[in-house]
Amino acid sequence: MIRVMRAPSRYVQGKDALLDLKRHVESLGNTFYAIGSKSALKSTKAAIEKSFEGSDMSITFELFNGQCSMAEVNRVRDLIRKSNSNVIVGIGGGRALDTAKVAAHYEKLPLVIIPTVAATDAPCTALSVIYTEQGEFDQYLFYPKNPDVVVVDTGIIAKAPVRFFVAGLGDALGTFFEGRACLRTESLDLDGEHITQSGYCLAELCYKTIVADGYKAKLAIEKGVVVPAVEKAIEATTYLSGVGASGAGLAAAHSIYNGFTVLEECEGTMHGEIVAFGTLVQLLLEDSPIEEIKEVMDFCLSVGLPITLEDIGVKQVDPEKLMKVAKAACAPGESIHNMVGDVTPEELYDAFIVADNMGSQYKRQ
Incomplete structure (x- = not known):
């Protein structure tokens, strides 16, 4: 190999x-x-x-x-x-x-x-x-x-609007979990090659870095200044996420983003914001431990990333529209098919509903 x-x-x-x-x-x-x-x-x-x-x-x-x-x-x-x-x-x-x-x-x-x-x-x-x-x-x-x-x-x-930086954290959030899913199924990376230890380790380091430094970096960027946490977080969202995703592959979170581009109400939502919600959906599809899901939700809430459908622009759940998203995300060639056991539009639709309900309840705690 x-x-x-x-x-x-x-x-x-x-x-x-x-x-x-x-x-x-x-x-x-x-x-x-x-x-x-x-x-x-x-x-x-x-x-x-x-x-x-x-x-x-x-x-x-x-x-x-x-x-x-x-x-x-x-x-x-x-x-x-x-x-x-x-x-x-x-x-x-x-x-x-x-x-x-x-x-x-x-x-x-x-x-x-x-x-x-x-x-x-x-x-x-x-x-x-x-x-x-x-x-x-x-x-x-x-x-x-x-x-x-x-x-x-x-x-x-550091002088750009903080929302852009937060969206970058959302895009980077999916890197490790998508790479882990690809490793489990022995899927190919974005270059059509078998996954390397280096690519996977960079993806994992990306997640650890944004969790450790993302919130501190956001506070600095809100004021337009640079501290060590900013340098670390930007390296994570730019290099570790980019090279990590290339070397470890994509799974459900990015396909979910692609699916939501069909909805007019999501046009104002940034790529990384939807990827963050898509990461939560992916963790549900994988039946990940609740402790891991809570860690991801805590991170999202600390920096201002979405954890509900309303957060990404879907104010009212229309089953027909949401199924349209699910079908688009599960189209042939989408990276969601790198998941264990594959994912059908019906399974993805159900995961949307549960992720939204879970995020809504978590916010009320």
Whole structure:
């Protein structure tokens, strides 16, 4: 049995890390094409340009349209070709970074990732989540290699709205439990390879780190400052979660997120927020010990993550709509099928109801 472990070629993290960007990317090329949201470019452009001062390296900045769809990918690819750039840079949140990944893959160019929020583990993974123009989950795209360089400026991330950081904790929360489920069934990881001890250990360390440091880090980020807990938690949500998920695989929690994208009432709920609720649902499907479930719920409540359907935007339970979610989450090819004994839409629907009831009662205690 062959096992494979993959990760970004270089991971850089720290306050003001962008001021040292040139040193970490100069071996990749000299004409850079960056895509990012208006807010992302605003928070990074000056530092990037300062880092490139006095060199022969140039960079073009392009606004991201907000949706990682194939239409946006094709638009960006056309612009990259016209610019004759030889390195692609993704700046911002998960969808902007995923768009840069797709473009870099198809254009066969090196890729630099600069997250401005710690809302997902997208910076370090070798995949993109593609959505329709309407924002519904469309497909995963997988790549033969991870980003070349990931630069995480914790000073910038600490000044982003705290909800993004909390959502990142939610995304990271599923990493260990999904990896554990894949290990039990000897499922393949996100790269289609057999799970390594290293990948699984990183996933486990991710969970231990966010439980130990997530709440302290949230308190700091609420004030826009960086303390050691912030550095640890961001490394967990960005690197440990991304590389851990790649190396240990996904199971029910992320499929549940994909399922909820079909509901209009969940459009305002962030990826990691739904993954957190999905993690509780997965633990119920596995019949995990109540002590473990309570530990997860306590963590969620301490940092402000959802533990009920209402928390993720479902104010009233409509059986027909919820079954639609369950069917979408159990569609062929979804990672929920990595669970022991597989999961049917009917079983998932029942777990939704119980998780919601359990979370509601736990809140009242």
